[in-house]
Amino acid sequence: MRLRIDLVASVAKDPKRADLNEDTYSLGEARFALSDGASESYDSRTWARLITQAYELDQGVGVPWVADRVRAYLGSTDFESLSWSKQAAFERGSFATLLGLELAPNGRDVAVLAIGDSLAVHVREGAMLDSFPFRHAEQFDARPQLLSTLAAANDFVGQPDFITNSSITWSVRPGDQILLVTDAVGHWLLACEEALTTLGIVSTDEDFERLVADRRLDKEMRLDDSTVLRIAIDGDESEQQA
Amino acid sequence: MAGSERTKAQIVADVLNKTLMQLVTRCAKADGVRDYFDIGVIGYGGSGARNALAGSLSQQILNPISAIESNPVRIEERRRKIDDGAGGVVEQTVKFPVWFEPQSNGGTPMCAAISKAAEELAAWCDNHPNSYPPTVLHITDGESTDGSPEQLADGLRQFQTNDGNILLLNLHVSSLAATPISFPANETGLPDQYAKLLFRMSSPLPTHLVKVAQEKGRTVSNESRGYVFNADAAEIVDFFDIGTRPAQLR
Numbered sequence: 001m002r003l004r005i006d007l008v009a010s011v012a013k014d015p016k017r018a019d020l021n022e023d024t025y026s027l028g029e030a031r032f033a034l035s036d037g038a039s040e041s042y043d044s045r046t047w048a049r050l051i052t053q054a055y056e057l058d059q060g061v062g063v064p065w066v067a068d069r070v071r072a073y074l075g076s077t078d079f080e081s082l083s084w085s086k087q088a089a090f091e092r093g094s095f096a097t098l099l100g101l102e103l104a105p106n107g108r109d110v111a112v113l114a115i116g117d118s119l120a121v122h123v124r125e126g127a128m129l130d131s132f133p134f135r136h137a138e139q140f141d142a143r144p145q146l147l148s149t150l151a152a153a154n155d156f157v158g159q160p161d162f163i164t165n166s167s168i169t170w171s172v173r174p175g176d177q178i179l180l181v182t183d184a185v186g187h188w189l190l191a192c193e194e195a196l197t198t199l200g201i202v203s204t205d206e207d208f209e210r211l212v213a214d215r216r217l218d219k220e221m222r223l224d225d226s227t228v229l230r231i232a233i234d235g236d237e238s239e240q241q242a
Numbered sequence: 243m244a245g246s247e248r249t250k251a252q253i254v255a256d257v258l259n260k261t262l263m264q265l266v267t268r269c270a271k272a273d274g275v276r277d278y279f280d281i282g283v284i285g286y287g288g289s290g291a292r293n294a295l296a297g298s299l300s301q302q303i304l305n306p307i308s309a310i311e312s313n314p315v316r317i318e319e320r321r322r323k324i325d326d327g328a329g330g331v332v333e334q335t336v337k338f339p340v341w342f343e344p345q346s347n348g349g350t351p352m353c354a355a356i357s358k359a360a361e362e363l364a365a366w367c368d369n370h371p372n373s374y375p376p377t378v379l380h381i382t383d384g385e386s387t388d389g390s391p392e393q394l395a396d397g398l399r400q401f402q403t404n405d406g407n408i409l410l411l412n413l414h415v416s417s418l419a420a421t422p423i424s425f426p427a428n429e430t431g432l433p434d435q436y437a438k439l440l441f442r443m444s445s446p447l448p449t450h451l452v453k454v455a456q457e458k459g460r461t462v463s464n465e466s467r468g469y470v471f472n473a474d475a476a477e478i479v480d481f482f483d484i485g486t487r488p489a490q491l492r
Contacts, residue, residue, distance in 0.1 A: 040268055043271065046272065086270055088266070088270065089268075
């Protein structure tokens with residue numbers, strides 16, 4: 001089987017300021033990553049971009065992986081040249097989620113890595129088979145654990161249960177879909193019964209922009225940067241012929 | 243001040259500088275400072291109640307936070323040693339802004355100060371009906387010298403935006419050698435009539451601040467009020483941090 005990008009759409013918190021959108025993603029051949037940069041951060045967009053691009057090249061997220069990314073981030077800034085407020089904000093750190101998806105070596109499973117409150121959803125024939133890391137909308141109310149440019153804030157990555165808590169494997173079939181979404185969309189998908197069907201008929205950026213605008217208006221969707229990656233599971237040609 | 247050799251005026255100035263710095267820092271991004279807040283400081287003493295900020299910030303009471311960021315009276319530079327990430331140590335220059343110098347002069351015209359705050363914030367609420375309501379952090383070390391402020395405080399708390407009423411939090415810096423008290427739920431145990439008055443003037447802590455205070459290990463309940471008595475320096479910083487945390491800023 002193989003993974004195919006079917007939809008990529010993102011709407012900024014303020015639709016007139018797409019330049020302030022702190023959701024970012026990286027789309028590889030068989031590996032995809034989505035990240036939601038926390039607003040109360042110095043430069044979460046750069047941090048989010050750095051970790052999604054790194055995941056696309058190397059999915060082995062662990063202590064050395066994170067330390068390398070932090071070093072790359074810190075090395076890109078001349079601290080002493082910053083104004084006082086940028087120095088202080090830089091020291092508060094930048095924070096972002098990381099949601100990764102790849103096809104497992106057996107070709108029949110997908111592996112999901114989830115740090116923070118971005119959500120992966122496994123869809124079959126229009127129904128939600130599973131979601132990760134949350135299954136209930138209320139779980140979005142807790143303060144999420146995020147990857148940080150502050151090394152000390154990433155200690156959780158070194159805990160023995162890190163992989164167990166942050167990973168899941170789903171067996172997939174041709175025709176399945178995996179949705180990777182940031183928290184506003186994730187909360188809506190888990191809170192509203194009709195949400196998955198509504199999102200299912202979205203096929204363009206414009207459709208998604210309209211959907212987000214309408215759901216914000218009726219207060220079903222939280223006001224935040226909102227992103228969806230829809231990945232279709234296709235059979236290999238040999239499987240399709242069989 | 244409990245547990246400290248420094249003067250109240252020094253501690254209050256340090257805390258104000260640190261609080262402004264923390265607030266600006268929350269709004270500072272790589273591409274500039276976002277105006278999530280407007281901030282004003284009203285000082286009151288022998289010369290009445292007036293704008294306590296200097297320079298261009300003295301033109302109006304309330305200033306956007308980007309203007310606060312651009313206009314400290316001075317920036318101190320301090321050297322520090324940090325880990326260079328490769329087993330060594332390097333020196334680094336860190337900048338600290340200063341907006342206030344310690345000041346202490348006679349008189350406590352609390353009524354004039356609350357009236358001035360009310361005048362400013364009523365206009366602000368009219369102009370920002372959909373914003374998080376203003377928070378007033380009131381620091382005082384004594385008895386009002388221009389009458390009872392209780393009714394004026396009640397009036398101040400009545401102003402509102404669509405998101406709720408103005409929050410009035412009182413920080414009582416007392417010279418009594420009494421045990422500090424944070425966010426009490428009733429007047430019992432408060433040491434004198436001034437403490438009790440300031441307690442009555444304080445807003446009940448809204449749910450999201452109760453949660454933050456609990457996360458910081460404070461004993462608070464849904465009946466707690468935004469009042470702190472005779473706090474030490476760490477508690478004052480906590481008070482400000484809790485008091486300046488809007489519900490939606492993530």
